[in-house]
Amino acid sequence: MNIAIFFGTETGNAEMLAEDIATELEDQHETSVANLADTAPDALLTEGLNVIVCSSYDDGDFPASAKPFVEKVQAAKPDLTGVRFAIFGLGDSEYADTYGFGSMKVAELLVAHGAEALGDRPVHDAAGDALPEDMALPWLEEIIGGLDA
Ligand SMILES: Cc1cc2nc3c(=O)[nH]c(=O)nc-3n(C[C@H](O)[C@H](O)[C@H](O)COP(=O)(O)O)c2cc1C
Structure with missing residues (x-):
């Protein structure tokens, strides 16, 4: 599958987590990794799967590298029908009022333009003990398994 x-x-x-995910999947899938800062909305795959890893900043805002992509989507208002994505958040529960909001806002934006969200949206907590890859890899394998079935 193209991922x-x-x-x-x-x-x-x-970025580190995105690279870890690609390394884990590349034996069995065609993978690519890109910064959202360099991504146009039409780069989202309509065949295969898009995986988005996104942190949160300031008061639940997008991280800096996601902002150019968000602005492009808001300006171009693309029809993202047929785009399937799985999104994993990075956050910190110390920011209790805005925990995981960056990934939540990206997911809402894509769905508002017709894309389909697959699975849930886990958020890695920088204040906790878990490693992000230990959360993200099983989560993603389950989503991919559902698509392969
Ligand atoms: C100044 C600052 C603001 C942050 N704001 C939030 C926030 O509002 N919500 C949240 O869940 N995490 C917040 N975080 C935590 C980051 O999202 C978390 O540390 C994440 O792992 C950073 O990933 P990145 O290096 O890919 O940006 C904030 C961190 C910093 C340093």
Whole structure:
């Protein structure tokens, strides 16, 4: 399957996780990794799966590298019908009022333009003990397994 992995980051954690996901999947799938900052809305796959890894910043805002993509979607208002995506958030529960809001807002934006969200939207908590890859890889394998079935 073609799997395009996109990351929205401020300080690099989402990029590291995106690379880890690609490394894990590349034996069995065609994978690519791209920064949302360099991504146009029409780069989202309509065949295969889009995986988005996105952190949260400031008051539940998008991280810096996601902002250009969000602005492009808001300006172009693309029809994203046929685009399927799975999204994984990075956050910190110390920001209790805006925990995981960056990934939530990206998901809402894509769905508002017709894309389909697959699975739930886990959020890795930087204040917790779990490693992001230990959460993200089983989550994604389950989603991919559902598509292969
Ligand atoms: C200044 C600042 C603001 C943050 N704001 C939020 C927030 O509103 N909500 C949240 O869930 N996490 C917030 N975080 C936590 C980050 O999303 C988390 O550390 C994440 O792992 C960063 O990933 P990145 O390096 O890919 O940007 C904030 C972190 C910093 C340093």
